[in-house]
Amino acid sequence: MIYFRIIAARSIAVSVLVCSFFAASMLAQGLEKAPPLPAGMKGSDVNDPRAKLSPGLFDAGEISMGIKHLMLLRKPDAFQLGVDPNSPKVGKALTALGVPASAPIPAEVKMTFAGLAFANSDLAFQGNYLFLGNFYGMNIYDISNGANAKLVTSMLCPGGQGDVSVYKNLMFMSVEMPNGRLDCGEQGFPSPPPPAAGEAPQQGPPAAQKDRFRGVRIFDISDIRNPKQVGAVQTCRGSHTHTLVTDPKDKSSVYLYVSGTSFVRQNEELAGCSGGAPDKDPNTALFRIDVIKVPMDSPQDAKVVANPRIFMDATTGAYNGLNNGGTHENNSLSRPSDTDQCHDITVYPEIGLAAGACSGNGILLDIRDPANPKRIDAVNDPNYAYWHSASFSNDGKKVVFTDEWGGGMGARCRANDPNKWGANAIFNLKDNKLGFASYYKLPAAQTESENCVAHNGSLVPVPGRDIKVQAWYQGGISVMDFTDPSSPTEIAYFDRGPIDAKMLMMGGSWSAYWYNGRIYSSEIARGLDIFELTPTKFLSQNEIDAAKAVQVSILNVQTQEKTEWPRTLTVAKAYIDQLERSQGLSSKDVTKLRKSIQKAETSKDDVEKLRKLADSVEKNAASAKNEAEGIRLKELSAILRQPTL
Amino acid sequence: MVFYSALIRFRFLKNRFSIRAARCLNPSGRWPLSIGLALISVACVPVLGQQSDPGGSPSVIQPGAPGQPSRVLASSTRAILPPRSMKDVEFMQGMIMHHGQAVEMTTLIKDRTQNKELRLLGDRISQSQADEMNFMKRWLQARGEPITMQMAAAAGSHSHGGHSSSKQMSMPGMLSSQQMSELKKAKGSEFDRLFLTGMIQHHVGALVMVKDLHDTAGAGQDAELFNFTTDVDSGQRAEIKIMQTMLGKTP
Numbered sequence: 015m016i017y018f019r020i021i022a023a024r025s026i027a028v029s030v031l032v033c034s035f036f037a038a039s040m041l042a043q044g045l046e047k048a049p050p051l052p053a054g055m056k057g058s059d060v061n062d063p064r065a066k067l068s069p070g071l072f073d074a075g076e077i078s079m080g081i082k083h084l085m086l087l088r089k090p091d092a093f094q095l096g097v098d099p100n101s102p103k104v105g106k107a108l109t110a111l112g113v114p115a116s117a118p119i120p121a122e123v124k125m126t127f128a129g130l131a132f133a134n135s136d137l138a139f140q141g142n143y144l145f146l147g148n149f150y151g152m153n154i155y156d157i158s159n160g161a162n163a164k165l166v167t168s169m170l171c172p173g174g175q176g177d178v179s180v181y182k183n184l185m186f187m188s189v190e191m192p193n194g195r196l197d198c199g200e201q202g203f204p205s206p207p208p209p210a211a212g213e214a215p216q217q218g219p220p221a222a223q224k225d226r227f228r229g230v231r232i233f234d235i236s237d238i239r240n241p242k243q244v245g246a247v248q249t250c251r252g253s254h255t256h257t258l259v260t261d262p263k264d265k266s267s268v269y270l271y272v273s274g275t276s277f278v279r280q281n282e283e284l285a286g287c288s289g290g291a292p293d294k295d296p297n298t299a300l301f302r303i304d305v306i307k308v309p310m311d312s313p314q315d316a317k318v319v320a321n322p323r324i325f326m327d328a329t330t331g332a333y334n335g336l337n338n339g340g341t342h343e344n345n346s347l348s349r350p351s352d353t354d355q356c357h358d359i360t361v362y363p364e365i366g367l368a369a370g371a372c373s374g375n376g377i378l379l380d381i382r383d384p385a386n387p388k389r390i391d392a393v394n395d396p397n398y399a400y401w402h403s404a405s406f407s408n409d410g411k412k413v414v415f416t417d418e419w420g421g422g423m424g425a426r427c428r429a430n431d432p433n434k435w436g437a438n439a440i441f442n443l444k445d446n447k448l449g450f451a452s453y454y455k456l457p458a459a460q461t462e463s464e465n466c467v468a469h470n471g472s473l474v475p476v477p478g479r480d481i482k483v484q485a486w487y488q489g490g491i492s493v494m495d496f497t498d499p500s501s502p503t504e505i506a507y508f509d510r511g512p513i514d515a516k517m518l519m520m521g522g523s524w525s526a527y528w529y530n531g532r533i534y535s536s537e538i539a540r541g542l543d544i545f546e547l548t549p550t551k552f553l554s555q556n557e558i559d560a561a562k563a564v565q566v567s568i569l570n571v572q573t574q575e576k577t578e579w580p581r582t583l584t585v586a587k588a589y590i591d592q593l594e595r596s597q598g599l600s601s602k603d604v605t606k607l608r609k610s611i612q613k614a615e616t617s618k619d620d621v622e623k624l625r626k627l628a629d630s631v632e633k634n635a636a637s638a639k640n641e642a643e644g645i646r647l648k649e650l651s652a653i654l655r656q657p658t659l
Numbered sequence: 660m661v662f663y664s665a666l667i668r669f670r671f672l673k674n675r676f677s678i679r680a681a682r683c684l685n686p687s688g689r690w691p692l693s694i695g696l697a698l699i700s701v702a703c704v705p706v707l708g709q710q711s712d713p714g715g716s717p718s719v720i721q722p723g724a725p726g727q728p729s730r731v732l733a734s735s736t737r738a739i740l741p742p743r744s745m746k747d748v749e750f751m752q753g754m755i756m757h758h759g760q761a762v763e764m765t766t767l768i769k770d771r772t773q774n775k776e777l778r779l780l781g782d783r784i785s786q787s788q789a790d791e792m793n794f795m796k797r798w799l800q801a802r803g804e805p806i807t808m809q810m811a812a813a814a815g816s817h818s819h820g821g822h823s824s825s826k827q828m829s830m831p832g833m834l835s836s837q838q839m840s841e842l843k844k845a846k847g848s849e850f851d852r853l854f855l856t857g858m859i860q861h862h863v864g865a866l867v868m869v870k871d872l873h874d875t876a877g878a879g880q881d882a883e884l885f886n887f888t889t890d891v892d893s894g895q896r897a898e899i900k901i902m903q904t905m906l907g908k909t910p
Contacts, residue, residue, distance in 0.1 A: 049786075092719050092736045130882035132738055149882055150738055165717040170732070172741065174882055192873065193741035193880035197724040205744035205877030219876045233722065239715075242729050243722040276889045277873055314725065351897040373893075421890055517797075520883075 047462065048430035055432035062458035064490065065429075067511030069463075072540065074513070080493065080506030080550040081533070084161045088541040092168045093132050093150055129520040131172075134536040136255075136470065138180045139529045139569040143238060145185060146536055147176035150200070152187065153542075154238060160532045160544055167239050171198035173227065179258040179570045181268055184313055185233040185241060190252030190276050194227040198243065222283035228252030230270055230306060232313045245313045247306050250278050250287035250299035255358045256306075257572040261384045262363055266311070269319075269384045271368070272304040273356040292333035292354075300354040301325050301333040303370075305385055324370070324379065324389045325353050338374030339394040350374075357418070358403040362410060362574040367446075369404035369413045376401050376415045376441070378448060393441065393448045397434040403470055406443075407480045408577050412499050413441045413448060414482060416468035423520060427466035427489045429459045436467040438484075440499045451499035456486045463512045463519075464488035470525035472571045474533075474547070475564040476557045477579040478592050478646040481505070483533050487522030488512055491535055491545070495552070497642050505552035513539060529569050531562035560588035581653045583611050589650040598643040599634060607631075607654075614657070621657060628654035741880040743802065750872045751795045751884070752808040753830050754891075757868065758788040758795075760833055761861055764854065767843060771850040776905060780898075784858070787894065791887075798883060831871075832864010855906045862895040862902075 051057050059065065067075035076083065135147040142158040143166070154167040171187070173194025179186045193202035203226065206218020230253045232245035251274025259269040278289030278299045290298045302323050308316040327335030337350035353374035361368040361381055368379040368387060378391040395417075402418035419436035420426040426436040437455035441448040460466045464487070471484025471494075480497045483506075490509030496502040513519040521539035535543040549555040563584055564577055579585050590607050593599040599607070610627060613620035632651035638644035719732040765785040768778055796806050834842070834857050842853045869888045872878050879885055 090717065090719075091734075092732070093738055095738050095740065130886065131740055133882070168717060168719045169729075170719070170721040170736070170738075174885070191741075191880065191882065191885050192878075197727070198722045200721075200739055200741070202741040202880045203877050205742060205746065205875075208745060221874045221876045221878075223876075232725075239718040240720055240729055240731070241722060243725050243727070246725045276885070277869070277892060280874065351900060421886070423886065 048425075048428040051430045051432060055434065057429045057431055058427050058433060058455070058459035059457050060429045060459045064458035064507065064509040065460065067509060069512045069515040071513050071519075074511035076508070076510050078506075078508040080548055080553060081491065081508045081545050082548050083508060084532070084544045084546060085163065086537070086541055086543050087155070087163060087165065089132070089134065089539075090153060090165055090168045092170060093148055093153070095132065129539050130174075133175075133520060133524070133538045134541070135175045135524050135538075136177045137525050137527055137534055137536050137571075138178045138185075139527075139534075140180045141567060143180075144529070144534060144542070145178045145180050146542055147178040147187065149174035149176055149191075151198070152176055152178055152185075154235075154241075155542060157529075157532075157534070157544075160546070163542070163544060167241065169233075169241055170200060171231070171243075172200050172202070175254060177253070177255045179256065179270075179573070180235070180568065181258055181260075181570070182310065183234055183236045184244075184308070184310070185235045186256060186258065186270060186308075187231045187233070188253035188256050188272075189228055189231060190254050190274065191228070192226065194252070196225050196227045196246055220282075222280050224283075226279075226283060228279060230256050230272060230316075232308065232316055234313070245308070245316045247316050247318060248284050249274055249304045249318065250284060250289075251276055251355075252279075255572075257359045257361055257368075258570050259361050259368075259381065259384045260363050260573065267307055267309050270306040270308065271356075271359045271361070271387070272306060272318075273358055274299070274304065275355050275357060275373070292352075298333070301352075303356055303359070303387075305387075307385065320385050322387050324356075324377065324387060325372070325375075326389075336372070336375045336377070336392055337394070338398070339396065357401065358572060360404045360406065360572045360574060362406045362576075364574075364576050365406075365410045367406070367410065369406060369415070371401040371404045371415055373401055376404065376413070376439075376448065378413075378443070378446060380446075390446050391448050393450070395439060395450065397432075397437075397453070398439065399435065402468070403572075405471065405473065405482060405571075406574055407496070408473060408475070411443055412451075412480065412496065413443050414496060415439045415441065416470075416484075418467050418469065420465075420467055422467060422469065422487060423465050423518075425460065425462045425464055425466055425518060427456055427458070427460040427464070427486065428462055433457075438468050438494070438502070440496050440502060442499055452502060454494050454496065454502040456489045456492050457504055458489070458507075458509065460489050461512050461515070463514055463517060465518060465520060465522060469523070470527075470571065472527040472529075472569075473574075473577075474528045474561055475577045475579070476553070476561045476588065477585050478589050478642065478649065479557070481553075483526050483528050485523035485526040485535060487524070487538070489522065491523055491526045491533070493547075498640070503552075506547060506550065508545060525571070527569065527571050528561070530565050554588070554591040556584065556587035556591050560585045579649075581656065581658045583615055583653070583657055583659075586611060586650055586653040586657065589646045589653075592646050593643070593650070596639065596643055598638060598647060599631070603630070603634075621659065624654040624657065628652075741882075742877055743881055744875070744877040746872060746875045746878040747881055747884055748799065748802075748804045749808065750868065750878070750888075751799050752804075752806065754865070754868060755792050755795050755806060756808070757830055757833060757861075757865060758792045760839075761785075761788045761858065762792075764834070764839075764842065764858060764861070767850075768854070771846050772848075772854075774848075774851050777851050777854065780901070780905070781854075784898065791891070794887065798887075830864065831867035832861045834861060852906070855902050859899055859902050859906070862899050865891060865895050866899075 063077050132150045138145040144155040144157045146153045151169045151171040155163050156166050157163045173189035174191040177188035203223050229247045229249040233241040234244045235241045253272045254275040255273045257271040279287050281287050287299050292301050302321045304318050305320040307319040323333050325336040334352040336353040339350050353372050356370045356372035359368050359370045366382040368381045370377040375392045375394050379387040380390050381387045398417045399419035402416045405414045433455040434453045437453040440451045442451050466487050466489035469485040471482045474481040474483050481495050483493045493506035494502050495505050513521045524536045524538050526535040533545040537543050547558050594604045614624050628651040635644045635647035719736050720729045722729045765781040768781040799806050845853050869892050
């Protein structure tokens with residue numbers, strides 16, 4: 015059996031190579047060269063080892079720092095295009111690509127031509143299950159054993175992008191594309207039959223379809239192997255993303271903030287939908303988000319309860335009260351363009367705030383009344399092309415926004431792409447006001463055939479530091495420390511070479527999230543990647559252990575929950591490592607503390623002795639170099655005083 | 660059909676493993692039994708045998724409409740692409756021509772106006788439209804469709820009347836040959852004005868083409884085409900606003 019597997023796998027690899035060569039040589043003309051760097055801008059680093067990795071779908075070169083790749087689970091069969099040998103299209107397509115008709119083209123390469131139709135998208139987690147969204151449906155994995163995760167359920171239900179959230183027995187999924195059907199059918203909607211030669215076209219099916227679905231689907235996942243659709247809430251622009259919002263005061267319902275970014279559908283299909291200009295059409299489906307209320311015990315009754323006009327000018331009442339201020343995409347013209355949509359919203363119910371990444375602006379919302387979010391601040395930035403997503407720091411004092419310049423399908427990390435464009439922007443948040451601090455972009459240059467730009471990430475719960483792991487499409491995964499908002503730094507990374515050297519095939523990491531000790535990455539074309547962090551000079555084993563000690567029962571990354579670290583000796587050791595790194599404690603103190611903790615770990619009597627050390631640690635806090643160091647010293651002394659064992 | 664017979668032929672060549680590889684990736688295809696069920700069962704199971712859990716193989720299900728039960732599907736189920744309509748293909752072919760005219764218009768700028776703002780706008784339009792044309796050509800090629808609209812198709816979708824001469828002029832927003840020649844003759848601020856009004860007309864036409872596409876039964880269901888049209892729609896809307904403001908300033 016093993017013998018056959020090796021041979022078969024090798025021959026797949028060979029034919030992938032041969033066929034990619036044929037296909038690539040025909041399609042190479044599509045690659046975009048980066049224009050010269052604008053004056054005063056810096057590009058990405060071409061000397062980084064990530065800049066020149068060998069290409070391949072499943073055999074690309076890989077490199078990492080501070081990250082260990084545990085496994086790649088390839089996309090399940092049901093999410094890969096079967097080659098229908100009887101289809102005349104197949105032969106025709108190959109001929110057009112310059113591939114001789116006699117060359118067998120493996121499904122793997124075929125699949126990537128139609129990649130986006132089966133692209134993996136966002137991730138959600140609950141208990142031992144990982145929910146991986148896909149334009150074609152979603153997959154559920156059992157991740158109880160990280161190095162041996164297993165597919166449990168493949169659910170077919172096309173409609174893109176398949177952004178998923180999970181809450182108790184319910185799972186929610188975004189649908190925006192015109193092929194989405196209420197019944198999850200993969201057949202989409204028929205076209206009118208082609209007219210016979212010399213005949214006028216026949217009357218075809220109507221464009222408006224009562225069975226079309228664009229909005230948010232609700233599934234009951236009580237039986238994890240057999241999710242059942244229990245509700246489906248239609249919206250005018252569909253749902254590009256959605257965000258689960260819990261109400262601290264009312265546990266009987268949850269809310270979904272729906273961000274629609276595509277066209278407004280016909281009134282004939284969904285009554286009440288129109289997409290007129292904001293000054294002429296008071297009902298326009300542009301310039302708003304949709305809020306869905308889901309009663310937990312009757313999800314079938316979920317419905318849109320509000321359409322907040324969150325871009326409204328408070329003085330004039332005009333719906334189009336916000337604009338991007340003119341972006342670098344057209345900065346030479348300096349013409350502001352209206353903001354009429356959010357792309358994604360991250361809520362932090364415990365602090366009553368949400369950060370919206372809303373195409374032309376980053377906005378701050380008061381969500382204490384979840385059905386009626388109110389804008390309290392808005393920023394724009396000349397280096398930003400498209401405000402895409404947001405994350406709060408755990409203490410709620412910073413917000414990291416991302417700029418999806420080029421829409422995710424473009425190569426935007428080339429040597430000549432400025433490192434302020436398509437980057438993260440870190441803002442300080444004080445008294446409900448956002449204040450710009452700095453940019454962070456993947457430092458390594460990527461090739462012209464790698465789609466690359468800032469994308470989705472989550473916090474890594476290392477106590478005493480603000481750390482975010484983040485997807486950069488084919489730029490790979492980068493772990494950023496933004497404890498000091500004015501100088502974020504990279505502390506770990508993983509990257510693969512391009513899927514193909516000569517043509518840009520849609521791929522790479524869509525989302526990379528930390529969940530209960532491991533990093534999970536939704537790889538658009540390849541499958542599900544699982545990683546763990548490994549110690550480096552930038553991050554110690556104690557810090558990793560302290561992060562791993564934080565266990566949650568659910569993770570929807572756009573629904574942030576506050577992390578409280580237990581007052582354990584593991585956490586204390588992480589703080590000591592940080593204080594040693596920043597020289598916030600003398601090396602003598604560090605050695606003494608480590609010895610005392612080591613003793614306390616084995617003997618109860620020695621736990622008492624830790625108390626004596628607490629005072630001197632706390633005294634150092636008064637002379638701490640910065641706020642972060644002061645907090646580490648205070649937290650450390652609190653643990654020494656009364657450790658949880 | 661071509662693909663099918665190619666594989667049969669291959670069977671008699673030495674590269675049997677390639678056949679097996681291609682076959683393994685398609686156990687659900689309709690193949691003659693003679694090609695070897697044995698090969699599928701022996702060689703494919705290990706290759707495809709991912710996640711075979713002693714506790715039960717993964718379930719493949721397809722939900723029903725809200726309130727309806729889900730269907731359990733065979734583990735051999737493969738993905739199928741959403742339907743692609745003739746309208747999608749014509750949209751891409753038409754949009755390549757449509758973009759072509761925009762690029763042609765921008766090449767006129769250099770010799771006809773010193774307006775710095777307009778020259779920058781021209782560069783930007785030229786670059787983005789050229790990039791998009793490349794994308795559209797790639798989309799069509801990868802699907803085995805011709806890059807240019809065939810005259811027969813253009814005529815067929817039109818009429819019995821025989822205006823097969825030009826689908827081009829019937830595309831929304833395209834400048835007529837008279838408009839183009841007026842633009843070519845103009846200089847300075849008169850050129851600026853004609854260029855801006857022409858390009859606004861042209862961009863509004865692109866919006867009409869996108870709306871038309873989405874208002875056509877069966878169209879716009881391909882993921883890449885859907886993404887592309889969403890981008891065209893928002894990008895051209897923004898440029899129209901910019902040009903309207905510029906036009907307000909042009910004497």
